[in-house]
Amino acid sequence: MSKQTAPSETSTGSGEKSGTGVIDQAPPKAVAQQLKTVKQEQKQRVDDVDRETLIGLYRQMLLVRRFEEKAAEAYSKGQIGGFCHLYIGQEAVAIGAISAIRPDDYVLTSYRDHGHAIAKGISPDAVMAELFGKAGGCSRGKGGSMHMFDRKANFMGGHAIVGGQIPLATGVAFASKYKGTDQVTLCFFGEAAVNQGAFHESLNMAQLWKLPCIYICENNQYGMGTSLDRAMSFQNIAEKASAYEIASEFVDGMDVLAVKEATARAVERARKDYRPTLIEVRTYRFMGHSMSDPGSYRTRAEIEKHQERDPIKVFSSTLKEKGIIDDAALAEMEKSVREEVEQALRFAEESPQPDSEELFTNVYANPIAPGSQRTKLSNE
Amino acid sequence: MAVITMREALNQAIREEMLRDPDVFLMGEEVAEYQGAYKVTKGLLEQLGPKRVIDTPITELGFAGLGVGAAMVGLRPIIEFMTFNFSILATDQIINSAAKMLYMSGGQFNIPIVFRGPGGSAFQVSSQHSQALESWFAYFPGLKVVMPSTPADAKGLLKTSIRDDDPVIFIEQERMYGNKGEVSEDPEFTIPLGLADIKREGADATIVARSLMVPLALKAAEELEKQGVSCEVIDPRTIRPLDIDTILESVKKTNRVVVAEESHPFCGVAAEISLEIMERAFDYLDAPVKRVSGVDVPMPYAKNLEELAIPGVDQLVAAVREVSYM
Known part of the structure; x- marks a missing residue:
């Protein structure tokens, strides 16, 4: 396992201000230092988790990885249209965090939502069919890659305006407190969303009104093609919580157990005391921003360096060293996961297209007066 | 009440x-x-x-x-x-x-x-x-x-x-x-969305007005009554859903229509209503649909300029006279 490098170590000019009168912010070292302190051995954490859970976490990460690889393949064959943002490299975040909540808790995320959807319990069949724009998709083919939804799973959507889900999640958490339930809400977003007003407005309200919302910033270090150091003046995201007196943590996002543990601590605060938390999870996406990303803004070497800490590889070696799983069992799991993904692909291929009539459904919940909405195709 | x-x-x-x-x-x-x-x-x-x-x-x-x-x-x-x-x-x-x-x-x-x-x-x-x-x-x-x-x-x-x-x-x-x-003081008093209200019945011309324009349209109708023009004032009340049927019925009766609004004219609601009338009641029109809108400028502060920016009763009267070829 090689050391992860914080982006500020490799960047140029971060933290350097020359004669602009800007107060010096966190020196580049701070982030690297923080990363070091959280990089405890995953092996120690394994001892606190039961075998079945460990294997379940591993299988889910593997499932999301293989699912996304299959989605990429289908995309390149033209079976999936539009934008397609893959989660490869970040699996430990959604899987670790969602494993720390109950099925009746809520999850909202951004457009990079396939992994979260599967982790929250939507079947890979329904997610793949949604990618294919089919009637069997979890949003009946109307949402696509960026808008997975499932009311039964309390999966409240992938949302495609950067940061847009943050006020929404705050509102879902508001409703839990209003109704007096002990449900918590996980809100995932990328680090680029931290620069949006929606993030700051939401954190302010969440702490002002003590809302059970857990904000999980998946810091994959690039907002599309713009690296963090080119976009954020002060890059210690976890520390931004202090501006709102919100509890926060910095977590190594390549360690599924670290993410799970940090989320569990936040869940306890939210469930018992209606207190929000901001968790910065340092992660890295191995693929482009979307399928159409040429990736010219970073080097192959940089990606490979991060891939040495591939969360799935790291976890499988930990589990093997601890005697939780052996090569034969891993091979068996690989086989069953691939079968599950093949099944999802078949389901998506065979699922019918949405009926043409679906074009006009679901615009309003209460139908509006006849004649007052144009519900005919213009050439009819 | x-x-x-x-x-x-x-x-x-x-x-x-x-x-x-x-x-x-x-x-x-x-x-x-x-x-x-x-x-x-x-x-x-x-x-x-x-x-x-x-x-x-x-x-x-x-x-x-x-x-x-x-x-x-x-x-x-x-x-x-x-x-x-x-x-x-x-x-x-x-x-x-x-x-x-x-x-x-x-x-x-x-x-x-x-x-x-x-x-x-x-x-x-x-x-x-x-x-x-x-x-x-x-x-x-x-x-x-x-x-x-x-x-x-x-x-x-x-x-x-x-x-x-x-x-x-x-x-x-x-x-x-x-x-x-x-x-009404009845706690169950409600009005459905998508239902226009005929604020004044008339026979010679229709004014479609909403919000602030409704009382102005009613005043204009009073003035026009004196001039021998009987105006019907239709208040759609909801813009979406839009009760276009009530508007069309009125237009089919009066054959002349003015659509009034205080908003900017460009890409406005009156433009949409005018098109609907043109598409669905063209043969009933005895004059082109006339639109009266706020002016196409940001709102000024000065009182005299502000007054110029929003349609008044006089403009509505003039518009109805125009579609009545008076």
Whole structure:
């Protein structure tokens, strides 16, 4: 396992201000230092988790990885249209965090939502069919890659305006407190969303009104093609919580157990005391921003360096060293996961297209007066 | 029936619906302790408590989105914009979240929310605080847009909007809060969305007017009566859904129509109504449809310029005379 490098170590000019009168912010070292302190051995954490859970976490990460690889393949064959943002490299975040909540808790995320959807319990069949724009998709083919939804799973959507889900999640958490339930809400977003007003407005309200919302910033270090150091003046995201007196943590996002543990601590605060938390999870996406990303803004070497800490590889070696799983069992799991993904692909291929009539459904919940909405195709 | 102001009628509607349904809550800037910047929410904090009547920071995008999120899980928020001018900051959540959630989730998440507050021209507050935004919101399928012109309509339509399962943009004309009218005290008094009201019957020409233009159209009709022209005044009351049938029926009867609005003309609601009339009742028209709009400039401060920027009774009279070839 090689050391992860914080982006500020490799960047140029971060933290350097020359004669602009800007107060010096966190020196580049701070982030690297923080990363070091959280990089405890995953092996120690394994001892606190039961075998079945460990294997379940591993299988889910593997499932999301293989699912996304299959989605990429289908995309390149033209079976999936539009934008397609893959989660490869970040699996430990959604899987670790969602494993720390109950099925009746809520999850909202951004457009990079396939992994979260599967982790929250939507079947890979329904997610793949949604990618294919089919009637069997979890949003009946109307949402696509960026808008997975499932009311039964309390999966409240992938949302495609950067940061847009943050006020929404705050509102879902508001409703839990209003109704007096002990449900918590996980809100995932990328680090680029931290620069949006929606993030700051939401954190302010969440702490002002003590809302059970857990904000999980998946810091994959690039907002599309713009690296963090080119976009954020002060890059210690976890520390931004202090501006709102919100509890926060910095977590190594390549360690599924670290993410799970940090989320569990936040869940306890939210469930018992209606207190929000901001968790910065340092992660890295191995693929482009979307399928159409040429990736010219970073080097192959940089990606490979991060891939040495591939969360799935790291976890499988930990589990093997601890005697939780052996090569034969891993091979068996690989086989069953691939079968599950093949099944999802078949389901998506065979699922019918949405009926043409679906074009006009679901615009309003209460139908509006006849004649007052144009519900005919213009050439009819 | 009691005679009350538009402001009081709105207050009654909110109060009655909050007493009726514990899932309804009210949130916005100065709605609670200050009693509302325009006193629409007067007394609600005292009666319903701080859990349900909530003062927000000045954070329109944030609390609009919070409302939409709460609506996703079954609450029925009333989000007050101190004025609709500030809703511009919240349009991402109104348009991208509220209007589209039901559709893009394949029918799973409807958003029962009301965004309400004063809109349209105000008195001498210049460009940023005096503008009509209904054509923005009415543009989007998924939103409903309501604009009452009388206290009774305000109460009945707001109660319906709060009970509605879709996002409703409820625009109260800022100059009309003090207008008085008879209002039912029946807690079940509601007015369906998408139903125009014939504010005055007439035979010779139709004026389609909404919000602030309705009382002006009625005055114009009185003046025109003296000149021998009998005007029908149709108030659509809701822009989306739009009761085009009532408008068409009137046009088929009078064969002449003026569409009035205080908003900018370009890409406006009157343009849409005019096209609908042209498409569906062209053969009934004895003159081209005439539009009377606010002028195509930001609102000025100076009193004389402001008066020029909004249509007045004289312009409506002149427009009806024009379509009557008088």
